[in-house]
Amino acid sequence: MSAEHAAPAAAPRTAPEPDGAPTGVWSTGVSRGGDGALSVAGVDLRELARTHGTPAYVVDEADLRRRARAFATAFDAAFAESEGMAGADVYYAGKAFLSLAVARWVHEEGLRIDTSTAGELAVALRAGVPGEAIGLHGNNKSDDEIRTALAHGVGRIVVDSLAEVGRVAALAREAGVRAPVMVRVTTGVHAGGHHFIATAHEDQKFGLSLASGAARKAVDEILAHDELELVGLHSHIGSQIVDLAGFAVAARAILGLRAQVAAETGHLAPEVDLGGGYGIRYTGADDVPPAPEQIARTLADAVRDVCTELGTPVPRISVEPGRSIAGPAGLTLYRVGTVKEVALDGGGTRTYVSVDGGMSDNIRTALYEAEYTATLADRRSDAATVTARVVGKHCESGDIVVRDVALPADVRAGDLLAVPATGAYGRSMASNYNLVPRPPVLALGDGEVRVLVRRETVDDLLALDLG
Ligand SMILES: Cc1ncc(COP(=O)(O)O)c(C=O)c1O
Numbered sequence: 001m002s003a004e005h006a007a008p009a010a011a012p013r014t015a016p017e018p019d020g021a022p023t024g025v026w027s028t029g030v031s032r033g034g035d036g037a038l039s040v041a042g043v044d045l046r047e048l049a050r051t052h053g054t055p056a057y058v059v060d061e062a063d064l065r066r067r068a069r070a071f072a073t074a075f076d077a078a079f080a081e082s083e084g085m086a087g088a089d090v091y092y093a094g095k096a097f098l099s100l101a102v103a104r105w106v107h108e109e110g111l112r113i114d115t116s117t118a119g120e121l122a123v124a125l126r127a128g129v130p131g132e133a134i135g136l137h138g139n140n141k142s143d144d145e146i147r148t149a150l151a152h153g154v155g156r157i158v159v160d161s162l163a164e165v166g167r168v169a170a171l172a173r174e175a176g177v178r179a180p181v182m183v184r185v186t187t188g189v190h191a192g193g194h195h196f197i198a199t200a201h202e203d204q205k206f207g208l209s210l211a212s213g214a215a216r217k218a219v220d221e222i223l224a225h226d227e228l229e230l231v232g233l234h235s236h237i238g239s240q241i242v243d244l245a246g247f248a249v250a251a252r253a254i255l256g257l258r259a260q261v262a263a264e265t266g267h268l269a270p271e272v273d274l275g276g277g278y279g280i281r282y283t284g285a286d287d288v289p290p291a292p293e294q295i296a297r298t299l300a301d302a303v304r305d306v307c308t309e310l311g312t313p314v315p316r317i318s319v320e321p322g323r324s325i326a327g328p329a330g331l332t333l334y335r336v337g338t339v340k341e342v343a344l345d346g347g348g349t350r351t352y353v354s355v356d357g358g359m360s361d362n363i364r365t366a367l368y369e370a371e372y373t374a375t376l377a378d379r380r381s382d383a384a385t386v387t388a389r390v391v392g393k394h395c396e397s398g399d400i401v402v403r404d405v406a407l408p409a410d411v412r413a414g415d416l417l418a419v420p421a422t423g424a425y426g427r428s429m430a431s432n433y434n435l436v437p438r439p440p441v442l443a444l445g446d447g448e449v450r451v452l453v454r455r456e457t458v459d460d461l462l463a464l465d466l467g
C-alpha cells in the first residue's frame, strides 16, 4: 500500500509551504507572496479567482512541460542505442488529463500520446499529433474507435481480449490496411496505491493473462492474421506506484514471453511497453517518488539484465506516464463557504470547511480514499490550527475533498483554498453530480492566464436536456 492511502496521522498536518522543489506537492511555479497570497507562474490566485471564478483547475504550463521533457530526456538517455539498447518512446497517458493544449505541449516536449477512447483519440488528433505517435487502449473498444484509429494510422492498437483479435483483423481488412497491434499482458504483478487502480493481477478486467496462456493464444492468433502486425507486448501494472520493484518483475515476465514466442514462432516482438503508474506526492507526508532519471535507469537495467539472461536482443521500450506529468502541475482553487464545527465522539471537534466544488471535480478521495492537503491561498493566518475536513457542496456525506488537514482556526467564508496535486484524474474524472457545472482549466505561464477548457454553465447542461 502506498503512503497515499496510509492511515491518517493522529494529528492532521498543515500543507507544506510551496518551495519550488520538483519533488514537492506544489508545482514548481507556486509561491507565497509577502501578503500571504499564493501565485502560480506569477499570477496572483486572488486575481485569478476574481476574474475567472472558483472552483477552477489551475495548470502550471512550464511545470507540466518540464515534467514531460524530463521523461523524454531520461528515457532517451537510459535507452540510447549507443548503449546497446533499441531506444525508447514515452507516451503521455491522456486519461490523466487531455485537452488540445496539453496534447500539443507534451508532443512539443517529445512525447507521444496514449489514448483509450474515441474522445481522447479525437483530442490528440485535433491537436495535430500524428496518428503514428498515438496508441489506442481499451478493454471494450467499439468498432468505430477501431475504425477511427485505423483511418488515422495510429502507431499501435493495444489488444485487450481474444475477441478483439478477430475484430481488429476484420476492420483492418475492411480499411485495406495492416493494423499494428500490441497485446496487453497481465503479468500477475499486483501494484498500485489502491486495489481499484492495480491492473495486472488476475481477477480484473484488463488484459490477457500470462499465467492462463490467454496472452500467448492472442499472440498466436495475431501472427496467424495477415491483416495484423504484432509490434509489441504491453504491461501496465497499476497506478500511484512509488516502489519500482514491481516494474522489474513485470518486465522479466513480459520479456520472457517475448523470448518464448521468438523461440517457438520466429517472431521477435520489436517493442515492449512497460506501462505507466509512477506515483506522485499528494500531502507532503508521503514518500518522495522516484524521478524520471531513476525510473528510466531502473527499467533500463532490468531490461538489459533480463535480455542478456534470455539471450534475446533488447526491444524498443515504451512507457505511459500520466499522473507523474500532469498531477503535480495542477492545483484546484476553491472558495470557502459554510464553516461548521462538529463535536467528535471521542472528544474534541472537527471543523467542516465547505467549498464551492467537491466530489464532482475530485472524485478520488471518495473513490480511493486518496489523501490530499489544502492551504489558504489568499492570506496568511497566525491563528492556531484546527482539525479540519474540506468537503464539497454535494448531497452526499462522502463528498470529501481533503479528509484531514490542519487549517487556521480563523478559516472563514470567502477565503480561498488551494488543493495541490490535482492535475491528474481531477478534471478527467469530473462529473455533473447534482447538476454542478464542471470548473474551467486555466493554464498559467509567464504571468498570463489562458483558458484551456472553459467553465461549464447551467445552460450547457440544459442544452443537453431535450425535454
Ligand atoms: C494502460 C495504462 N497506461 C497508462 C496509465 C497511466 O497511469 P498513470 O497516470 O498512473 O501514470 C494507465 C492508468 O493507470 C493505464 O491503464
Ligand SMILES: N[C@@H](CCCC[NH3+])C(=O)O
Pocket: 197, 199, 239, 240, 364, 424, 425, 429
Ligand atoms: N484514475 C486513477 C488511476 C487510473 C487508473 C487507470 N488504469 C486515479 O485517479 O488514481
